[in-house]
Structures are given as C-alpha cells and as structure tokens.
Amino acid sequence: MSKPISTEPPCGYTHIGGQALIEGVMMRGKNNWALSVRDARGVLHTEDYPLPPAENTPAWQRWPLVRGVVSLVSSLTLGIRALTVSANLASIGMESPEGPETAPAQHPQQSDEEPGEAAASSADIPDTPIDEEAQALKDSEGELSKGAMIAAILVALVMAVLLFIVAPAVIANLVVGSADRHVLLWNLVDGLLRVLAFFAYVLIIGRTPDIRRVFSYHGAEHKTIHCLEHGEELTPANAQKYTTLHIRCGTAFLLMVMVVAILIYTIVPIRLIATQLGITNSWLLLLVVIAIRLLFLPVIAGISYEITVKWAGNHENNPLVRAIMWPGLQMQRLTTAEPTDDMLEAAIAATKAVQAAEAAGVAPKAASPGV
Numbered sequence: 001m002s003k004p005i006s007t008e009p010p011c012g013y014t015h016i017g018g019q020a021l022i023e024g025v026m027m028r029g030k031n032n033w034a035l036s037v038r039d040a041r042g043v044l045h046t047e048d049y050p051l052p053p054a055e056n057t058p059a060w061q062r063w064p065l066v067r068g069v070v071s072l073v074s075s076l077t078l079g080i081r082a083l084t085v086s087a088n089l090a091s092i093g094m095e096s097p098e099g100p101e102t103a104p105a106q107h108p109q110q111s112d113e114e115p116g117e118a119a120a121s122s123a124d125i126p127d128t129p130i131d132e133e134a135q136a137l138k139d140s141e142g143e144l145s146k147g148a149m150i151a152a153i154l155v156a157l158v159m160a161v162l163l164f165i166v167a168p169a170v171i172a173n174l175v176v177g178s179a180d181r182h183v184l185l186w187n188l189v190d191g192l193l194r195v196l197a198f199f200a201y202v203l204i205i206g207r208t209p210d211i212r213r214v215f216s217y218h219g220a221e222h223k224t225i226h227c228l229e230h231g232e233e234l235t236p237a238n239a240q241k242y243t244t245l246h247i248r249c250g251t252a253f254l255l256m257v258m259v260v261a262i263l264i265y266t267i268v269p270i271r272l273i274a275t276q277l278g279i280t281n282s283w284l285l286l287l288v289v290i291a292i293r294l295l296f297l298p299v300i301a302g303i304s305y306e307i308t309v310k311w312a313g314n315h316e317n318n319p320l321v322r323a324i325m326w327p328g329l330q331m332q333r334l335t336t337a338e339p340t341d342d343m344l345e346a347a348i349a350a351t352k353a354v355q356a357a358e359a360a361g362v363a364p365k366a367a368s369p370g371v
Contacts, residue, residue: 017225020217030358033078038090223347234352252325
C-alpha cells in the first residue's frame with residue numbers, strides 16, 4: 001500500500017526542475033545543473049556543471065512560442081548528456097578488481113561529504129582502481145562529443161516520429177479513409193492512436209526492472225521539488241510526505257502536446273491543400289499530411305510550453321489550471337513510482353548542489369557541451 005500523500009498546492013515557487021536518471025537524479029537551476037548518482041557499491045556521486053549564461057541568449061530565443069522550442073531542444077540535449085554521465089557513474093564498482101564478477105552493494109553507503117556538495121562523494125573512499133575510474137570519468141566526461149550528442153538526439157527524434165506521427169497517420173488512413181474527406185474524424189482517430197501509442201510505450205518499458213527504478217527516481221525528483229516549494233528542510237522524511245505527481249512534469253507537457261496537436265491539425269485546410277496540389281490519391285495525400293505534421297511540430301511544442309510551463313507552472317494554485325492539467329497529472333501515475341529514502345537522498349543531493357552554486361553566485365566559466 002502506498003504512503004499517504006500531500007496533494008495541497010505548493011506555497012511557493014521554485015525555478016529548479018529535474019529529470020530522473022539511471023540510479024540518480026539531475027536537477028537544473030538558472031546557471032548550473034547537478035546530478036547525484038549512486039554507483040554499484042552504493043556510493044553517492046554528486047557533481048555540478050555550468051550552463052550557458054542567460055545573458056548570452058539571443059533576444060529572439062525568448063519570444064513566446066520560440067522559447068518553448070528552444071527550451072525543448074536544450075532540455076533534450078542536456079537530458080541525454082546527463083543520462084550518459086549517470087550510466088557511467090552507476091557502472092562504477094560493477095566489476096571487482098579481481099575479475100569480471102559483479103559486486104553490487106547490498107546496502108547504500110554514504111561518503112563523508114554532506115549531500116549536495118559539488119564534489120563527487122567518491123573522493124572520500126580509499127584509492128583503488130575503481131576510484132581512479134571514477135575520477136577518470138569525471139575528468140573526461142566532456143568530453144561527450146557534440147557529434148555523438150546530435151546523433152543520439154536525431155535517433156530519438158526519428159523513432160518518436162515513426163511511432164507517434166507516421167504509424168498513427170497510416171492506421172487512421174486505413175480506418176477512416178483519405179484525410180481530406182473526414183477531417184475532424186480523421187484527426188480524432190489519429191490523435192487517439194497517438195495517445196494510445198504513448199500509453200502502450202510507457203506500459204511496456206515500465207515492466208522492466210531498470211525502468212521501474214528510473215520511474216521511482218522520477219518520483220523522488222517530484223517529491224523533492226514539492227518539499228522545496230513548501231519551504232521544508234530537504235530531508236527524505238519530509239519529502240516522503242508529498243505526492244509523486246507534479247504539475248510541471250514533462251509527462252504532462254507531452255500529453256498537452258498531443259491535445260494541442262489534435263486542435264491544430266484539425267484546422268489545417270487539408271482539403272484546400274489537396275485541391276491546390278491536384279492530389280487525388282489518398283496515400284500520396286497522406287505523405288503531405290505527415291509532412292505538414294512535421295512542419296507544425298515547433299508551433300505545437302511552443303503552444304504547449306506556454307500553457308504547461310509559463311501559464312500553469314506559474315499559477316499552480318489556480319483551480320482552472322489544476323482542472324486543465326489534471327489529465328497530465330494522472331498520466332504521471334504511469335511514469336512515477338514511490339521512491340525509497342536512498343533515492344530521495346540522491347534527489348536532495350542534486351538539489352542542494354544547484355542551490356549551493358547559485359547561493360555562491362558561481363557563474364559558468366564555459367558552456368556545457370551541446371547545451
């Protein structure tokens with residue numbers, strides 16, 4: 001049975017947001033980001049990194065709608081980099097110095113450093129070949145080449161387009177017929193198939209133990225943000241009181257994208273476009289429809305960002321906001337799970353690392369690769 005959760009609206013707002021990682025959590029502030037990852041020995045590694053100075057951002061990238069697309073690309077790039085770092089850190093200690101036999105820690109250990117300090121907590125462990133590996137990972141993590149980062153993003157985007165745009169459109173064409181004859185019905189079927197594809201995708205990957213742990217770290221991230229917003233001391237005991245659902249979650253954003261897409265695609269004059277191009281073949285028209293969907297993705301992402309982040313994120317106590325965002329909150333029940341205390345320790349350590357850097361007024365010395 002799950003623990004009682006607090007669903008009260010937050011009493012404050014924080015600009016800090018995060019992401020679940022492999023055996024850890026990443027938190028992002030205004031000028032820096034930090035992650036805290038537990039390796040196979042149970043040691044918690046906490047590291048922070050700079051972000052590009054906000055004042056260097058061109059003015060046009062802060063325009064409404066445009067800023068949503070910029071933020072999405074930036075978050076995706078940073079997320080892939082953070083996942084790569086977390087995978088490397090989590091693998092430390094998986095092989096014993098004597099051989100390939102795995103040696104995972106049975107009980108989480110804590111280093112002597114306080115959670116949230118910027119240095120990796122592995123620094124307090126006696127020197128071993130494994131600890132040299134940890135230092136090498138920290139020194140060389142940069143780095144992850146820009147080309148590799150772009151390649152990973154492109155692969156992810158192609159897979160997403162095939163699963164959530166091409167496949168639903170093809171099925172809708174088979175079920176309803178040509179997109180220019182039954183525009184509203186076609187787009188409703190297409191949109192419903194996208195939502196079902198997302199549900200199926202999350203349910204399938206959620207059955208694997210590793211992803212279930214990521215979902216628990218996702219819950220730890222949300223609980224920590226709730227604790228921060230309510231002004232409580234960041235401790236696992238305090239954070240455990242709160243819900244794993246949060247209105248600013250990326251899952252809610254994705255659902256909003258699907259809803260906005262149905263509305264936008266429905267008002268696109270497909271019939272007029274087909275007439276102007278002289279297209280009568282339904283499958284040729286389908287290619288045009290898919291191309292239009294790709295062209296409108298930035299617009300849809302920008303609108304969804306304005307709704308979920310700029311409006312809902314800044315008015316969480318508004319009853320209308322909570323009503324509109326309710327479906328997105330419920331969908332988070334698929335992508336979050338109750339965390340253990342050691343998972344919350346990781347989320348809290350990453351949050352404190354961001355807070356410490358901001359409190360010290362640490363300005364980024366260099367832009368994070370690919371960010």
